Amino acid sequence: xxxxxxxxxxxxxxxxxxxxxxxxxxxxxxxxxxxxxxxxxxxxxxxxxxxxxxxxxxxxxxxxxxxxxxxxxxxxxxxxxxxxxxxxxxxxxxxxxxxxxxxxxxxxx
Amino acid sequence: xxxxxxxxxxxxxxxxxxxxxxxxxxxxxxxxxxxxxxxxxxxxxxxxxxxxxxxxxxxxxxxxxxxxxxxxxxxxxxxxxxxxxxxxxxxxxxxxxxxxxxxxxxxxxxxxxx
Numbered sequence: 001x002x003x004x005x006x007x008x009x010x011x012x013x014x015x016x017x018x019x020x021x022x023x024x025x026x027x028x029x030x031x032x033x034x035x036x037x038x039x040x041x042x043x044x045x046x047x048x049x050x051x052x053x054x055x056x057x058x059x060x061x062x063x064x065x066x067x068x069x070x071x072x073x074x075x076x077x078x079x080x081x082x083x084x085x086x087x088x089x090x091x092x093x094x095x096x097x098x099x100x101x102x103x104x105x106x107x108x109x
Numbered sequence: 110x111x112x113x114x115x116x117x118x119x120x121x122x123x124x125x126x127x128x129x130x131x132x133x134x135x136x137x138x139x140x141x142x143x144x145x146x147x148x149x150x151x152x153x154x155x156x157x158x159x160x161x162x163x164x165x166x167x168x169x170x171x172x173x174x175x176x177x178x179x180x181x182x183x184x185x186x187x188x189x190x191x192x193x194x195x196x197x198x199x200x201x202x203x204x205x206x207x208x209x210x211x212x213x214x215x216x217x218x219x220x221x222x223x
Contacts, residue, residue, distance in 0.1 A: 031210055032210050032211065034211065034212055036214075042217065043199070043214060043215065043216040044199065046212070046213070046214075089152075091152075091212070093210070093212075094140065094205065094210040095142060095157050095158075095159055095203065095210075096167065097142070097144075097152075097154070099152040100151070101151045
């Protein structure tokens with residue numbers, strides 16, 4: 001059964017820092033890996049999707065990589081801003097999505 | 110615009126009063142599913158559907174029903190809601206398209222059962 005773990009569970013950094021969020025999964029036979037952002041009590045905003053044939057995706061200050069052999073994905077946020085404060089979730093699946101428990105990020109002004 | 114629409118966004122109801130949360134997608138996706146999100150437990154799948162008239166239980170199906178009579182709609186039914194079903198609910202849709210199974214989520218329904 002696929003299990004997804006995110007480390008750290010919470011992170012507090014000063015504005016401007018580059019940071020890395022980690023996502024580990026137990027079953028390397030995944031199709032895609034998707035990163036979401038969630039503001040408190042709100043919906044899920046898709047950030048990046050890494051398809052099964054890809055190793056990384058970039059959007060603005062965000063870069064996500066996928067290494068199936070090691071069972072890891074990382075989300076890199078460059079030059080963090082207070083507006084980046086949110087919970088970041090990774091998930092894997094097709095019709096059944098398995099989510100990590102998230103990393104709660106706080107960027108201090 | 111590709112989207113998944115849930116209604117209502119917020120709902121307060123009393124124990125035992127049947128309710129339905131609707132979910133509709135405009136992307137002609139085969140797959141649809143429901144999740145609940147609870148503090149400390151993350152997102153857990155309730156039910157999923159792989160196509161019209163094909164549904165199956167997820168990890169936490171007790172107390173819920175679903176139906177998939179049309180491809181675009183996947184309502185979640187609580188026949189007799191209880192306080193432990195107070196949660197934030199999300200509907201999702203996706204499609205198998207050359208290995209691309211990007212998930213699209215609705216904006217969520219916050220349900221409170223008193």
